[in-house]
Amino acid sequence: MELRHLRYFLAVGEALNFTKAAAQLRVAQPALSRQVQDLEDEIGVDLLKRSPRGVTLTAEGKLFLEEVRELLKRADESVEKVRALARGEYGELHVGYAPSPTVEILPPALAAFQKAVPRVKVLLHDLSSDELVTGLRDASLELAIMVPPAGDQTTGIQFELLLSYPLCVAITAAHPFARLKSITLEMLAAEPLVGLRRKDYPEYYHFIDRIFAPIHAKPRIAVECDSASSLITEVEAGRGISLASPSFKLVAGKRLLYRTLTGTTEMGSVGIARATNGDVTPAGEKFCEILRKISAGATAAKSKREGLERIS
Structure with a gap:
């Protein structure tokens, strides 16, 4: 049994006329009659009552017509979904x-x-x-929309840069740096930093090592956090200050202050x-x-x- 057999039967069952159904399907009437008869023979049930006055559906034919109508509808929907998936419009x-x-x-x-x-x-x-x-x-x-991977993270990963941005420093209003407009690398190196957890964010440590390399300093990581939200909380609590991107302001809002970091050509990036x-x-x-x-x-x-x- 093929879908075309079902489509032929559907056309005949709805038109109740082989001539009209053949015209609708654009096939010869004898071929259509033969295909429907083949379908009945395969099923082993009479679906149509044929007489000189026309065609009517048997009780079995009425049931089969409804089933075929739903089956073909689902088949057409499946084909459309697959095509939409191939176009990037579904899934x-x-x-x-x-x-x-x-x-x-x-x-x-x-x-x-x-x-x-x-x-x-x-x-x-x-x-x-x-x-x-x-x-x-x-x-x-x-x-994945993320900062550039580093070290072992790069194996098997392709990265495309989208945005680069200058770095800033996130502090509290109570911090002595709050009265300044900018903070130098040397000043940052002397402060306890709140950073991300090394195990989960190894690229962060590759990045800050590059930042401090020109002044031959090592960052003083006082607290390691597992997320941006916990990092914000730690800085807000006065546990340290943190390197940040301009977009960090959209996450932390007015809970923190932000000062320009000078003395480095390193840029943050996302891609x-x-x-x-x-x-x-x-x-x-x-x-x-x-x-x-x-x-x-x-x-x-x-x-x-x-x-x-x-x-x-």
């Missing part, structure tokens, strides 16, 4: 992210993507950088990571393209603000 997209560095670009990108392809369900996973890399490698994540040998679906590629556009817009807006500040 699920698992995206990992690090909250603090992605807060500027991920929400608008997600909103734009869902508007463009509403039938793709984006599932976000808030994870540490090490968990993000693991998720990409084991294919539980298709994409798209994927497994080198992994498959990114058409939906994933669409999401990447939207992230690129949002990031380019954020970079252009930042450059415009800086230009206006220099003029003023």
Whole structure:
């Protein structure tokens, strides 16, 4: 039994006329009659009553007509879904992210993507950088929006830069640095720092080692945190100060103050990571393209603000 046999029967069962059904299907009437008869022979049940006056459905034919109608509807829907999936317009997209560095670009990108392809369900996973890399490698994540991986994290991972940004320092209003407009590397090196947990964020330590290398200093990590939210709490409690990105302000808000870090050319950055040998679906590629556009817009807006500040 093939789907075309069912479509032939559906046309005849709805039209109750072989001539009309044949015209609708654009097949010869004798061929249509033979195909429907073959279907009845295969099932072993008479579906139609044929007479010189026309065609009617048997009780079995009426039941089969309803079943065929639903079956063909589901078949057509399945074909449409598969085609939509191939176009990147259907399915699920698992995206990992690090909250603090992605807060500027991920929400608008997600909103734009869902508007463009509403039938793709984006599932976000808030994870540490090490968990993000693991998720990409084991294919539980298709994409990760994160800071650049470092060391062992880079194996099997492809990274595409989206945004770069100058660093700042997060402090409390009660800290002596609060009266300053900027903080030097030497000043930062003398302070206890609140950082991320080495086990979960190894790239963080590669990064801060590069920052302090020009002054031959080692960062004084007083507290290691497992997330941006706990880091904010520790700084707010006076346990130390912390390196931060401008987007960190959107997460911590007015709970902390932020001062420019001088004396370093190192920039923070965020981008798209994927497994080198992994498959990114058409939906994933669409999401990447939207992230690129949002990031380019954020970079252009930042450059415009800086230009206006220099003029003023």
